[in-house]
Amino acid sequence: MLNELKKMFNITKTENGAYTLKSSLNALVDLFALGGSYRLKSEQEVLALFYAAFKQDRDLAMKTLFYLRDIRGGQGERRFFRIVLMDMAVNEPATVRQLLPYIPEYGRWDDVLALLSTPLKEAVLTVVTKQFQEDRKNSANGQPVSLLAKWLPSTSVRSKDRKNQLMILLKAWNMKAAVYRKNLSRLRQSLSLVETKLSxxxxxxxxxxxxxxxxxxxxxxxxxxxxxxxxxxxxxxxxxxxxxxxxxxxxxxxxxxxxxxxxxxxxxxxxxxxxxxNLPDYIGDRRENSLAVVDVSGSMTGKPMEVAIALGIYLSERNHGEFKNHFMTFSEEPELCALEGRDFVEKVQNLRRASWGYNTNLEKVFTVILSAAKRARFSQKEMIDKLYIISDMEFDAAVCGSNRNFQRETMFKKLKGMMNRAGYQMPEIVFWNVNARQQQLPVSASEKYVKLVSGYSPSLFKDLLEDATISPEEFMLKVITAERYEAIHAA
Incomplete structure (x- = not known):
């Protein structure tokens, strides 16, 4: 009874009236599926999302946090990571202290330096001082040095926070500003920084x-x-x-x-x-019959739309199936876009002619796909296997189904019903959130043949092209328990 009541009270609506879920009913999945799309959220909203997951499983929440920060294999979300880290330095200092040495691998040294203003100042100084001394020694011997010097504050820095970092370092190292400047210059020369050459x-x-x-x-x-x-x-x-x-x-x-x-x-x-x-190719030779469906509605204006279009182009160019160099946009009406032009720049410029509107009518995408399939009398084998829906997930209310039993069904269930009534199985769906305007998710954590992801990075494709049958929870666990995050644990 309790679980059924939780499901009943988990229903909410998108900004445009479609029924959806408040949560996947797994706080870790919520963090994984939304964290990469929280760039415009307040600090309080970021912390609420993270600590709900941390309460559920401390280790897995920390792995997810480092995945979200991971600039190479993850999402590269610096702001989200720092908000959480700065708060944890006060409320969970033991966990942050033991993870300090790993932060530069997944992020940058200035993530570590930012913690100098927290109760972990001494622990941060220990880590930074050790690396600074090693780098000075290696530089003198012609050996490679870390990127610490790139992110250490210059003596001419203007930011108040960075000035405070500089004062803390000079005092801890008992070093005059002129000596510090000389050491920093030498290390940056070893790094052959473009900024040094420009200056x-x-x-x-x-x-x-x-x-x-x-x-x-x-x-x-x-x-x-x-x-x-x-x-x-x-x-x-x-x-x-x-x-x-x-x-x-x-x-x-x-x-x-x-x-x-x-x-x-x-x-x-x-x-x-x-x-x-020269972007990394996370798709390679792997084949699938997939189509990117890109939200170009009014709520996506600005960076979210740029991200969605870019990911749609990235997938369609590397698609080895029938939809190579094609993707579908949707707002009031779906539109099939072809990548055409003499070079990449012209292909992008040509997309400006696409119809970009104000609505977010995902239902019409499925209506169009089913109409084409029926007209051509496609078998299940000939149907699209997978849809990448890249959006802020604020879908319009559906009009399909008039029975009262359908009234509080989520958009996903209604679309799945449309497919089934037409004699087809629902294709595998990747819901890719690029701008979480509110905390809501289209499916629960246990829904098979669905993956919930978020963020700006195409690195997700390396995992998304495998294991079609797994649920959002299983996919999340596959990503965050990979060898790359093996060393990340809570205290």
Whole structure:
């Protein structure tokens, strides 16, 4: 009885009137499925989502938190991670203390330095001091050094928080500012940081093929303005394929967003083409009959829409099935979009002609798919196997089904009923949330053939292309209990 009552009281509505669930009924799944889409949420909402999961299972919640921060294999969510970490430094200091050495591997050294303003100051100083001393020794011996020096505050820093960090470090190391500046400069020279070369106007020393991916995008205007001849020669090499560029930690939306936002991008065209071509390929040769369904409704305006379109393009380009170079958008009406153009930039620009509206009518997507299947008399084997629904999940209320028994059915159950009544099984569904406007989820944690994910990173594809039958809970456990997060535990 208790479980049934929980299910009854777990029903809510989307902003557009569709029935959905308040929770997957598993706080860990909620964290995994929503954490990557919480960039616009308040600190209180972030902490509430995390601590509900932490209360359920401390170890798995910490693994999920580090997965969300993981810039290489996870979602790269810095703000969410820091909000939680800063709070835990006060309320769960033992857990944060034991995990300090792992933070730079999954995030950055400034995540550690931010904790200098918490009760864990001494523990942070121990970790940072040890690394600083090792780096000085390695630098003197011509050995590689860590990225600590990149994130240590400069003596000219203006931010109040960073100034406080600097004062704490100088006092702890009993070091004068001039000596600190000299050590920091030496370590940054060892790292061959592009920022150092820019500040010294030493453009000749910049190897554009070895730039960190974020720097290549961030400083493109400076390269074009101050080193035009060399930079344009490099871009020409990118165009011909004789040069590569680092795009390992870029999101697809970082590139697509620049193209959609800009009208005059001629000078950066080959950079955007090259960065896109060099994004990590998380799909490879694996095949599936799948289609990306991208929400372009009014509530997605801005970064969420850029993320959704970018992920849709990323999948459709690498799709080896029938829908290669195609994806579907939906707002008032679905539209099948083809990726067409002489290069990647033109393909993105051509998408501006797509119909982008205000509604979020997912039901019509299924109506169109079923209409095409019936017209062609498709068998189950010929049907789409998988849909990637990339959205904020604020779907319109469905109109299918008039029986009272259907009135409080969730959107997912109604769509599944549509498919079944037409004689087809529901395809596998990936609900990919890119902007959690409220805490709600389309299915429970135990729903088979469904995965609940969130975030901006395509790294999820490496796991999403496997194990079609598993539930959201099983998929989450597969991701966060991987070897990469084996060392992450609560105290």
């Amino acid at each position: 010294e106007c030493d453009y000749e020393a910049i190897d554009y093929s070895k730039l960190p991916s974020i720097a290549g995008m961030k400083y493109r205007q400076a390269f074009y303005r101050n080193d035009m001849e060399r930079y344009m020669a490099f871009l020409e090499q990118l165009k011909t394929g004789s040069a590569k560029i680092n795009a390992a930690t870029l999101y697809p939306a970082d590139i697509v967003g620049k193209i959609l936002q800009s009208s005059g991008i001629a000078e950066h065209r080959e950079l955007y083409n090259g960065l896109w071509a």
